[in-house]
Amino acid sequence: MEPSPRQTVLRTELFAGSYRLEGKELGRGKFAVVKKCVELSTSKEYAAKFLRKRRKGEDCRSDIINEIAILEMATFSPYVVDLHEVYETNSEIILVMEYAAGGEIFNQCVADQDEAFTEKDVIRLIHQILQGVLHLHRNNVVHLDLKPQNILLTSSKPLGDIRIVDFGLSRKVDSVKEVREILGTPEYVAPEILNYEPISTATDMWSVGVLTYVMLTGVSPFQGDTKQQTFLNISQVNVQYTQEEFDGISKLAVEFIKSLLIKNPRKRISADQCLQHPWLSSTTISAPLTNTNLDQKEGEVKTSELTEEIVLLASYTVHCPCRQLESRETIETELKVVRNQFTALQEFQSEVVC
Numbered sequence: 553m554e555p556s557p558r559q560t561v562l563r564t565e566l567f568a569g570s571y572r573l574e575g576k577e578l579g580r581g582k583f584a585v586v587k588k589c590v591e592l593s594t595s596k597e598y599a600a601k602f603l604r605k606r607r608k609g610e611d612c613r614s615d616i617i618n619e620i621a622i623l624e625m626a627t628f629s630p631y632v633v634d635l636h637e638v639y640e641t642n643s644e645i646i647l648v649m650e651y652a653a654g655g656e657i658f659n660q661c662v663a664d665q666d667e668a669f670t671e672k673d674v675i676r677l678i679h680q681i682l683q684g685v686l687h688l689h690r691n692n693v694v695h696l697d698l699k700p701q702n703i704l705l706t707s708s709k710p711l712g713d714i715r716i717v718d719f720g721l722s723r724k725v726d727s728v729k730e731v732r733e734i735l736g737t738p739e740y741v742a743p744e745i746l747n748y749e750p751i752s753t754a755t756d757m758w759s760v761g762v763l764t765y766v767m768l769t770g771v772s773p774f775q776g777d778t779k780q781q782t783f784l785n786i787s788q789v790n791v792q793y794t795q796e797e798f799d800g801i802s803k804l805a806v807e808f809i810k811s812l813l814i815k816n817p818r819k820r821i822s823a824d825q826c827l828q829h830p831w832l833s834s835t836t837i838s839a840p841l842t843n844t845n846l847d848q849k850e851g852e853v854k855t856s857e858l859t860e861e862i863v864l865l866a867s868y869t870v871h872c873p874c875r876q877l878e879s880r881e882t883i884e885t886e887l888k889v890v891r892n893q894f895t896a897l898q899e900f901q902s903e904v905v906c
């Protein structure tokens with residue numbers, strides 16, 4: 553049995569008394585900025601995530617406490633970023649985390665051929681991602697924002713190990729309460745999110761499928777020219793497995809992705825089953841895909857920036873009082889556009905739970 557998670561102390565002393573900020577920003581989200589820092593007593597490098605407690609006039613401290621609790625729960629997985637210390641000021645909470653020096657896997661996903669991951673690299677990294685995800689799922693936690701920007705590397709050259717970050721959207725799935733909103737990144741959200749269906753650990757498995765596709769091909773499988781097109785592609789599982797994209801990549805890899813990019817969450821394979829999949833246990837890469845076009849649907853898919861966030865309504869299982877919501881008017885405008893594209897979304901309640 554695993555030891556119970558530690559209880560992180562929220563330090564109220566000055567962060568600057570123990571750490572020195574170093575170098576440029578490592579990353580930035582809507583309400584947080586991540587900076588590299590050095591612990592004065594040990595000279596060790598860390599990543600400090602500065603999270604604003606008030607967002608759009610709402611007190612979001614409990615959301616941050618949720619993020620901390622999940623990081624604590626995940627302490628025992630080597631593939632989830634380690635939380636070192638937490639500081640609290642009047643306006644911010646600062647998470648001092650293990651520094652992942654290799655940066656986002658996103659960079660290698662969109663790199664030129666000679667810098668891009670090989671299939672062998674992807675097998676090793678997906679294996680690690682799955683071990684991290686399995687640990688979360690065994691603890692009834694869903695990440696809900698697995699994307700190449702949230703999978704970091706301990707080093708890039710030589711290629712190190714992965715660290716999963718950003719538990720800002722993560723939730724316990726065994727909670728009984730219900731909420732009907734969620735933030736996600738359009739290209740990575742699963743169809744059930746668009747269809748107002750319950751979220752489960754299978755929702756993360758869809759994202760693992762998208763991640764694997766992007767890591768192997770450098771192409772984002774559902775990316776459309778517009779947000780609406782992206783949603784339509786997801787909802788119709790409009791994904792291509794063409795020779796052009798999968799040139800030199802094994803059939804087993806394609807089979808692996810296909811067992812995850814399935815509309816019905818119950819039919820997707822679990823993290824456990826993924827780890828048993830022959831693709832991940834193949835020591836030598838199996839035969840590459842032949843010329844057969846394995847497309848499920850016709851249509852152009854383009855690579856592009858994977859950054860935009862949108863609010864989506866979804867059936868959800870936990871109360872989350874203060875998500876990073878835009879104003880209600882913005883959400884409603886967004887949703888109107890989205891609803892018009894999908895009959896399934898017409899049923900969305902216009903009420904936004906915040």
Ligand SMILES: Nc1ncnc2c1ncn2[C@@H]1O[C@H](COP(=O)(O)OP(=O)(O)OP(=O)(O)O)[C@@H](O)[C@H]1O
Pocket residue numbers: 578579580581582583584585586599601633649650651652653655656701702704717718719720
């Ligand atoms: N431990 C870390 N080591 C190195 N870089 C990090 C670390 N944690 C985060 N980063 C960088 O900072 C970026 C933003 O971090 P994170 O995703 O946790 O913030 P966020 O505000 O929740 O972002 P988002 O709005 O995209 O959800 C990451 O994508 C990554 O590039």
